[in-house]
Amino acid sequence: MTSMKFANILLETNPRSVAYPALYCRSDHPVIFNEAQGEWEMYGAGTFDFSTYFNSLSVKKLKQFTKAKSFTLHLELKGAACEVQQTMGDAFAHDPIEVEGVRQELPASSQWQSVDMPLTITDDMVIVGFIIKTEGSVDIRNSYYELEIDGDLNDVELVLSTTTFKKEAFIERNIGLVKEQIVESADPIAEHFHMYVMDNGRTLDAEKLTSDRITVIPNDNVGGAGGFTRGMITAMEQDPKATNILLMDDDVAVSPESIKRTYNLLRILKEEHREDMISGAMLNYEIGEDQWEDIGNMTPQGTFAGCKPGMRLTLFEDLIYNEMFTPTKWQRDNMYAAWWYCCIPISVIEKNGLPLPVFVRCDDAEYGIRCKTGFITMNSLCVWHMSFFERYNAAVERYQTTRNTMIAQATCGMAPDADFMKELHNNIRLELKKFGYANAELCLDAFEDFLKGPEFIKKPGQSEKSFMAANRNKEQLVDFETLQAQADKDPELAGFRIEDVDRQLIDGDKPRSMPERLEDLITDNNQRYVKKDGSGYAVIPLQGWLYPAGAIRGKHKLIVLDWYNRKGYIRTKDVKRYEAIKKRYARDLKYYKANIERLRKEYTAARAELTSIAYWKHYLKMD
Template sequence: MISMKFANILLETNPRSVTYPALYCRSDQPVVFDEQLGEWEMHNAGMFDFSTYFNSLSVMKLKRYTRAKGFSLHLELKGASCEVIQTMGDAFAHNPIPVEGTSRKLEASADWQIVDLPLTVSDDMVVVGFIVKTDGSVAIRNSYYELDIDGELNDVELVLSTTTFKKEAFIERNIGLVKDQIINSGDSIAEHFHMYVMDNGRTLDAEKLSGDRVQVVPNDNVGGAGGFTRGMITAMEQTPKATNILLMDDDVAVSPESIKRTYNLLRILKPEHREDMISGAMLNYEIGEDQWEDIGNMTQQGTFAGCKPQLRLTLFEDLIYNEMYTPTKWQRNNMYAAWWYCCIPISVIEKNGLPLPVFVRCDDAEYGIRCNTGFITMNSLCVWHMSFFERYNAAVERYQTTRNTMIAQATCGMAPGADFMRELHNNIRLELKKFGYENAELCLDAFEDFLKGPSFIKKPGQSEQSFMAANRNKEQLVDFETLQSRADQDPELAGFSIKNVDRQLIDGDKSRSLAERLEDLITDNNQRYIKKDGAGYAVIPLQGWLYPAGAIRGKHKLVVLDWYNRKGTIRTKDVQRYQEIKKRYMRDLKYYKANINRLRKEYAAARAELTSIEYWKNYLKMD
């Protein structure tokens, strides 16, 4: 048996740990950091529960995926007398349950005392943790969970690859954390780790930021797909060759401990799980205790969705749910790990090829579904990422998503049961009902670019040009001051004042009768069959997937607000433009029906080339 330190007991001083301390320690007294001594102190007499998202141990999954056979807790404490008690959570636990016969009492001491506590782990336990009951202030340092491993540790060379485009503040901070807490940590990972930053915006000081085991690579703007692909190729060709690559978004906050635990997990995986992907969770950057997603799936309706409901990770019962969730049959067949934090074995890349050259959106979903590996998730493996509501972009959601899902399904057979034509139809109708004519046209731009066949996306530079065109053609937003100025000049918006608008008004809706619902369905808000200009205005949210049907019906103007970013625009009903878009859509559908079988064959035939190293090296100008 080999013993290894698996997970440090984590306490941090950052905005998330300060605002949401129960991710680390639940307590009835404060846990404070003494900067002079460099020590954490459990302040005053109290109960300090470390059975948390970051400091519990996921024993159920460790037993399932790894060769761990024994579990123990190492603590270093000094100060008042205290008692350490092991806790556990099973399938029905709402709160941590103390485990009988696993406590250790310490007398008061001004010197550091070591506690090595063997942990009792039974088959019904999902997580284990510990509580410290103190009779006064107690300091804690150098504490961790230790595992006994059956057999030798796996050889792991881990690459962290991130792609950035003008997100200097985020990426420079993350580089600093990696250098300080991983490369200079003295842990095993320090000698088996590289970080590659693909700078698509060419705005970083590559010479200044690069150094021992960190390399910033100025890159053309080839999107996330191109940047991550360059990271994959670089990882495969480095010396020593990487065994695994961890893909991570640029605009995230990360705890280096998550990366360390990912590395340690890779070292102890069972042979049958060494080609699984490790899927880190996306926690809400604004509400740091909330998990949006840790594993995704492509739905039958042709949309991206998390497999699990949103969870609050300061609730113990949600920690249990997070670990025990079993995907449905559909989800298992259409699952993917998003590239905000996804660790992929290099052997999987060699077997399945590289991603598709789709710039952004759907590259990670298609790749995860194509590779069809197992997926490992685990409490504490995560990043904090800005929510999708805060960064809604019609060029991404209406152009990129529409085009790329169709390309992925035709080229690599992604989610064959998902109906992307239905999603296209629904999105166009939704935009037209809300007078979002520019965004409806983006859907058709995407559809028509898909209909051009694989030769269109094959050309280097085309994906960037298409995305830039979509950003130019999308509905343009203005700041609130400019919006108010435009409203003041519009007689139909008399009385509108941004100062009188609040979230209740923006997010509100009105009820509709059955007759009104039928009329809206048939006429697309009185733009088809029954054609009325409407009167008055409504205030609605920007996000394209929202449908405030009662608020918008019968209106002639819509004030559309992105309150997160303090921007908006004014839409005007235009029945003639509606009809022109519908005619264009009908022409496109006619072409689609006549040519889809040919197109599918052409896309499928292009798969080998589009996912090859030779193609991508030429695309990325690496030759």
Template sequence: MPSFTFANILLESNPRSENYPGLYCRADRALSLNPQDGFWMLTGAGTFDFTTYFNSLSVMKLLKYTTATHFRLHIELRGSACTIMQTTTDQFSKESVPVEETAVHLDAGDDWQSVDVDFRITDTTVLAGFVIETEGAVELRNGYYELELSDDPHDVELVLATTTFKKEGFVTGNIELVRRNIVESGEDIADHFNMYVMDNGRTLDKEALDSDRITIVPEGNVGGAGGFTRGMIMALEQNPPATHVILMDDDVAISPESIKRTYNLLRILKPEHEYSMISGAMLNYRIGEDQCEDTGYMGPRGDFLPCKPMLRMTLLDDLIYNEMFEPSKDMRTALYAGWWYCCIPTDMIRKNGLPLPVFVRSDDTEYGWRCKPEFITMNSLCIWHMPFQEKYDAAVERYQTTRNPLISQFTTGFAPESDFIYAMHNKLRLELKKFGYTNAELVLDGFEDFLKGPRFIEQKGMAERTFLAANRNKEKLMTFEELQKVAERDPVLKGFDIRKIDRQLIDEDSPRTYTERLVDYVTDNGQRYIRTSGDGYAVIPLMGWVYPAGAIRGKQKLVVLDWYARKGAIRTKDAERYRAIRKRYLRDMRYYRAHAARLREEYAAARDKLTSIEFWKDYLDMN
């Protein structure tokens, strides 16, 4: 049986590993790196458990998806006397269990000693790892997991494609990590890897950043969909052609080891799993141990939902939950993998075509649904992403998320159980109840552009022009200092002091009686049927999905704050503007009901064109 090195024991030295060491090792002692000699020190007598997010072995999934039949740990140590042994977990574990029969004892010594531990696996093993019990300081290096396979590994040519728009701080750091740890690693992946960076803002220094197997591609602002599509086309047309392409966001931090393990996983998949997408997890850039999502699905009301709850990746029971989770039947009707980190077989692209030209939002969800692949997730395959609530953008959340799911559903049949008309209606009502008239108009802008049919969106440059227009038309925010000056001139906001505002005040709500709830529903917060000018003001969060119904009822003005960005706006109840927007909405709905069948036929007929290489090459000026 062939042997195969699958994963390096990962011990990074960066702020993340210092703040969240439990992602790498659990211990009552510190670990420190000697960067000159490239080894780690376990400082003092203690127990060091490596059954962690990055350093445990996903035995259950490897047995399910790959040709692995046996597992082995290799590691080199020197220093004080110590004992190394395998650990194991099952579906109910909260702590790892040492496997005493695998224990290897080393006497103290100044020379490096190699240890190989053959793992003992049972039918209930979910994760396996190892523990080192030391009598004093011990240094370690060159640790890795080796697998025995029933078949020879496959040949894989891997592309990493990322699209950026003026995110130089993130992108240049990731390029350097890839160059140093993958391209120059001397490992097998180095000869079968290319990174393409689609620079939509044309702000990267191509001459300085281009290197062997890393290419900066300046292009127009064609959004994430356009940038990722160019990456797909380049992957298909390079020599030799790529077998797989990883699509990755720009505002992320990476661990190169995740990319290496993705490559290794692809090489050993069983034939029945070779046509799978690998969905990397999104961990929280601000709270590095928290997993936000790995796979998601479209809910019946047209909302984007994570399959799993928020998980903490320093807790062993959460690691096990993460490995064992199976999407429900309802989730599987519209399952997707986000393109913050998603690995797609190029054969899947050849079979199903390219993404839709929707700029941003719904490109990844629609494509995952269209291809209907098996999704593989695994602990340690991840990136760290800025939390969505820290970058709320009405141009995206009101214009794009109204227009694009409808385009997707009508073109390819995307998420047939999801009601995107309801989602549009709900977004509109939320904005109107919170006096967000400007952003309510963005919702209708997106709906009306969808109603124009496929000939509208297929126009070259239209995706960028409409997105730029949405950014111009969205609600304008002021800095806290500017907002305070405006508030001081407004008699309704008398007493408002930004210095006395905190998150508790912004986030809190007030209870309502059943009658109050009924009145608010019928009148849209005093703007319909029974119109009231309102009294006083409330302070609420900016995020569009938040509905502090008790806090806003009966108010004349609302101060909406984005405390992440330290910006906000002042909204005033305006029954006449409310009525104009409602009138526009009802007109749009009459048109939709009269023309829905025709639109569905036109979008469906445009599918082959909009997802073809010929269309996209012209759209991206690649001819």
């Protein structure tokens, strides 16, 4: 049996830990950091519950996926008298349950006292944790869960690869955290780790930021797909060769402890799980206790979706649900791990090839579905990421997503039963009803680029050109001051004042009768069959998937607002433009029906080349 420290008891000082302390410790008194001593003080007599997202132990999954056989809690405490009690949660638990017979009492002491408490683990336990009940202030330091492993530890060389494009504040902070808390730490990971930063924007000071085990590489703007692929190739060719690569977005906040636990998890995986991907969760950057997704799937409708419902990770019952969730058969067959935090074995890359050259969007989904590995998720493995509402970009959602899902399905067989043509039809029609003609045209641009076949995306630089063109062709939002000036010049928008807009107006809609619903369905908001200019205006949100049907019906103008970024755009109903788009769409569909079988064969034949090291090295100018 081999002993190893698996997870530190984590307490942090950052905006999320201050705003959402119950991710770390639930208590009826403060937990205060003494910076001079590097210690934490549980302040005052009270109960401090560490059965939390970061400080509970996922014993059910550890028993399932790893060689762990027994579990011990190590604590170092000093101060008032206190009692340490093991807790657990089973499938039915709403609150931590104290485990009978597993507790230790400590007398008051001004000296540090160590607690090494073997934990009782039964088959029905999902997570375990502990509570400290104090009679006064108690300090805590150097505390962790220790595991006994059946056999030797796995040899692991971990690469962290992140791709950045002009996100200096995020990436420089993350480089600093990694350097201080991983590379310069005394933990075993420090000697078996390297971080590569692919700087697609070439805006970082590579010489200044590069140091021992951290390398910043200036790169062409080849998107996330190109940056992460370069990270994969570099990881395979480094000495010693990496065993696993952790892909992580640039615009995230991360706790280095999550990376340490990922490394430790890799060291103890059972042989049959060593080629599983580890999928870290996306927590909401703005609402730090909320989990958006930790494993995704391509739906039958052809959309990206999390497998799990949203979780609030300060709720104990959600910690249990997060660990117990079982995907449906559809989800298992069409499952992927998003690359905001995804750890992939190098052997899986060698077997399945590299990603497709699609620049951004769908690269991670296609790759996860293609590789058909198992997926491991676990409480505490996560990043905080900006929500999709706050960074909506029509060039991504209407051009990139439309084109890339079709390419991925045709080339690598991604989600063969997902209906991307139906999704295209729905998106075009939704944009037309909302007078989003430029966005509908982006959908058709994407569709037509797919119809050009694999030779189109194969050319180095083409993906960047296409994305830049989509950004030029999308609606060009203006700041609120400019928007107001535009509205002031338009008699139809008389009375509009941006300062009068609030969330209630943005989120609101109006009810429709059944005849009104039928009319909207048949006429696309009076642009087909029954053609009316409409009158007045409505204020609606930017996000393309939203459909405030009652608010927009019968209107001539729509003021579209990006509420989060304080920008907007004025749309005007244009029946002639609507008709031109419909005519173009009909022409494209005719070509699609006549050529789709040929195109599928061409894309399938191109797969080996597009996912090869030789192709990518040429594409990335590495040869």
